[in-house]
Amino acid sequence: MQQNMYSVVEVEKFIAEGRTLLLAGEEALLRQLPKGQWIGGTIPYFITPSEGGAVSQDKIFVTDISAVTASAITSVYDQNGLGKVYTDAEGSGFSFIILPATSPAHASFALNGPNYKDFGNRPLIGWVAGVHLSDLGKATPKVFDGSSGAAYEQEAVVMHVTLPPGKSVEVGIINIFEQGDGDMLTFAADGFSCTDVMVNGVKENFAEYITRNNLDTKLPLVADYYGALVNISFQSVDPGGEVKFYAPVFTGIRYKHAKAVSNYAASFGEQLRKSNLDGQNIVFSCNCILNYLYSELEGRKTDPFVGPITFGEIAYQLLNQTLVYMEVHDI
Amino acid sequence: MSVPPKSNPRWADVVTGRKTYTLKFLAAKILLGRVVRTVSAAPTPENVRDAVDQLFAIYEKNASSPSAQEDIKIIFG
Known part of the structure; x- marks a missing residue:
């Protein structure tokens, strides 16, 4: 599965080839892309395969899910429509959602997501788009529907993906935090x-x-x-x-x-060991901006995981300070 | 893999918290995190039935998931 940083020109080529892409990058870059089978969200922070944690405002993080896509449809949901995210596109193998941070869709999903009709009837994974921290209050996070090329700052974009025969996906989380011994x-x-x-x-x-x-x-x-x-x-x-x-x-x-965590890398490694993940089947992953900041991940790797650094992570419901991933399996 | 029918009493054991298991399927764990407390607080037949319906549906709809399959083995043997 392909997850890496690419220039706009390279991403244009992937789109022209008809690949199915999940994209993350600066708004100015995503706005340059042609229509195609992709969705995207704004963020300039990433864990890259080569450098680990990095800020990039001239490249786009690409997750190419073509190998796990038989077909896909993209839907845009406002705060009132999001309750259909599990019931729309029946037969899909999973749904990938991107929400703009602080939008009505973000707030609505966070509060109501656990009670949506048919909660969990298929894997739902995704992330919350953000902005460079120096642009907080100046720029707004946005999500993109590549099929129309339109950008949204109030709504969620969702790609409902039908898997090829013989494939199944799983959503998982890596959380370095655990409950402390204090009050309930x-x-x-x-x-x-x-x-x-x-x-x-x-x-x-x-x-x-x-x-x-x-x-x-x-x-x-x-x-x-x-x-x-x-x-x-x-x-x-x-x-x-x-x-x-x-x-x-x-x-x-x-x-x-939570109990105090003195060493992110050690805690992360411990949780990774407990999860028994080998990393070979990971399709997508993202990690939280707060983990990036508090654990000083810039310049550090979190193998086998790469991906956007986000303003919220979604594994069926909104999560914080958590790494979220999706694996593919042969069945 | 076949998912045992909703009438199997083990489903009700899970949602009422009478029996607890170490499960792997994330969606089911998130669901159970809510419903076990709800049902424990008011274990009416309607609440138990509704919770079983939700839990059964999650496993039935995700029957091809390896972790869901492991859970079914753990719960039902």
């Missing part, structure tokens, strides 16, 4: 922010709790979903006021603050 935290409402938290069942102001306990907000909250550890990353803490997150907390889910 629950929330009274679903949302990207909160004022209060229930600490072992007792209500208190969450910002004050964080301050008093000196919680490191570079470490996420971690929920245990039947053995799958799902992170919620902190965006900001307003003393005495709101705490904001990069993904919503949900009522009924029990969270704990």
Whole structure:
């Protein structure tokens, strides 16, 4: 499977050859591309095969999924239509979604995705598009539908892919974080922010709790979903006021603050070993901008994974500070 | 691989939390992370049936997935 950085000219050639492509790169580059069987999202951060973590504003990260594509259709969903993402395109082998960060589609998917009709009836993987951190507030993340060439900043783009006979795909995650030994935290409402938290069942102001306990907000909250550890990353803490997150907390889910991770590479290697992945069958992967920043991944490799560095990762639902991947298997 | 019918009591054992397993299929784990708590809090026949329907559907629709197949072996032997 081909995953690498290419110039606009090289990507134009791939599109002309009729390849099916998942693209990530700067808006100015994606806007130059001809129509074809591709979808894309904006981001300038990547883990590349040659350099590891890198910022590139003149090349596009290409994931060529032609070998696992018998046919594909691309759909654009607004926040109200996203609930059909599992029921549209019946017979598809998997769906690949890209959402623009902070868009209505992003917020809607984050909050409602776990309750979509037929949740999980086929693999759903993808990422949240972003911008260079120096452009925050100046540029808007965008997603592209290559079949029309159109760019969107409010909607999600989804490629529904029918697999060739004899192929199956799996979505997985690598999460270096695990629940710490501290308090059990629950929330009274679903949302990207909160004022209060229930600490072992007792209500208190969450910002004050964080301050008093000196919680490191570079470490996420971690929920245990039947053995799958799902992170919620902190965006900001307003003393005495709101705490904001990069993904919503949900009522009924029990969270704990993550254990400290002293060495990303060592923790990553440990989780990789536990996953028994050999890397040969990986079709796509992406990792979180917060892992890139907090673990200082620039110039470092995360073999066997490469791909865009994202403002959110999607493995059926929105995740934070997590590496997401898709493998293909012969059946 | 055939997925055991919804009438198999093991499905209800899973969604009610009466039996727990170390599963591999990510979509099922995410689903169970929500429904086990919901059903445990209110284990009405309707809630159990609805949860079994959802879990069965995930495994049936993903029956070609290696991890889903492993889970079925783990749950049903």
